[in-house]
Amino acid sequence: MKALNYQKIQGNIARLTLVIIFIFSAAWNSFSQVKIPLIKASSEKVVIKDGAHCRVDWKLDPLTKPDTYFVNIPSKKSTVVFKTNQEELTLATEPGKSYDFVVLLNNRDTCYVRISAQLPPDLPSMDSTLQYPIRIPFRLIGSRIFLNGSINKKEVSIQFDLGAGTGVVNRNSSERLDLSFSSFTTVSNTEGVNSERTSLENQLKIGSIDWKGVSLTEVGNMKSHEDVIIGNSFFRNHIIEIDYDKMEFVLHRDLPLKTSVYKKLPVFYEQNRPKFQAVIRHNNRQYDFWFLFDTGRDGTMLLGEDFTGKGNIWSELTPLTVINNRKIIRLDATIADVEFKDIVTNAADPAKPNGRSSLFGNQILNHFNVILDNKAGFLYLKPNGRTKEPYSNYESYLNQIPSSIKKN
Incomplete structure (x- = not known):
């Protein structure tokens, strides 16, 4: 039976203790050197750019800790740019993760901000x-x-x-x-x-x-x-x-294979509402714009001040008539390579904003079978059997308006 060398054992224990202390010390020093990013602002107004298409107006709030922005499509990697009037911070986000930083407002108020690549917890x-x-x-x-x-x-x-x-x-x-x-x-x-x-x-x-x-x-x-x-x-x-x-x-868990014969369009979300890109033409001018995909509107479309307030667009719109400060205009639209001719719709005066976003309604949208992939942020459209269904166009407008307006 071998005799135990207690001095050797005690020496090994001492060396092991020193190694453990060194590891914990190094870990603590590394942790203590991790600094939360800080950027400055002299205005509470901030712009957040999220991915290729989403732009959000944000307001700094030093009372909310943290004030959380939820990434538009959290199940995908994204690049989020948080831009104040003085500096900006760029974050490469990954699904399920959160990113904290501080904004110093007016060299006085500390605003704690979190970018969260998760769905908001208050969803049903x-x-x-x-x-x-x-x-x-x-x-x-x-x-x-x-x-x-x-x-x-x-x-x-x-x-x-x-x-x-x-x-x-x-x-x-x-x-x-x-x-x-x-x-x-x-x-x-x-x-x-x-x-x-x-x-x-x-x-x-x-x-x-x-x-x-x-x-x-x-x-x-x-x-x-x-x-x-x-x-x-x-x-x-x-x-x-x-x-x-x-x-x-x-309701699907996985994307159906039949989407291969649908037209694929990117979307982003405004208060969970999908927005997609379409083309409209008026007075020989073409406009590409992002519209709400609004199945709840029992009409063709609407042009809000988010569209009419850009550049000289409001002055470029020639009205058929004006009702309650809204221009009634005639235009053509193309959605997923399908053209809709002679739509009659109304356009909001940007000088009298009411907060309504530009949209297409279901008189137009129900001409397509629809698959909306909320996980990946894509919309798939395919013309259906309703392609000849009528919608509010110039011919129906002429049949409805009084003859006194027609003469004008």
């Missing part, structure tokens, strides 16, 4: 045990899409509106649905900008899909046949399909 939570694809029939009323469902186990008629920034409930349906309201949300719609009551923690069911923790804000501009409107915030981690030929709404 969907049942994750579903079997895909999920197919749900829909119907059209006018050009709008309606689904049958329930709120807190009470049946409702639900409009699916990709142009809706939040879930809303008809003020005339609230009592029947026995909703309780405990909060308020600022809403901008056809009634203007108002603070409206919000009901929290509701349960929504459509077909086999369940959502929990659903917030519904009460509004007064809905039709009698509309109980609830939901938008893309309910599907931001999914792929959705609108098939007008089969009158089916389909």
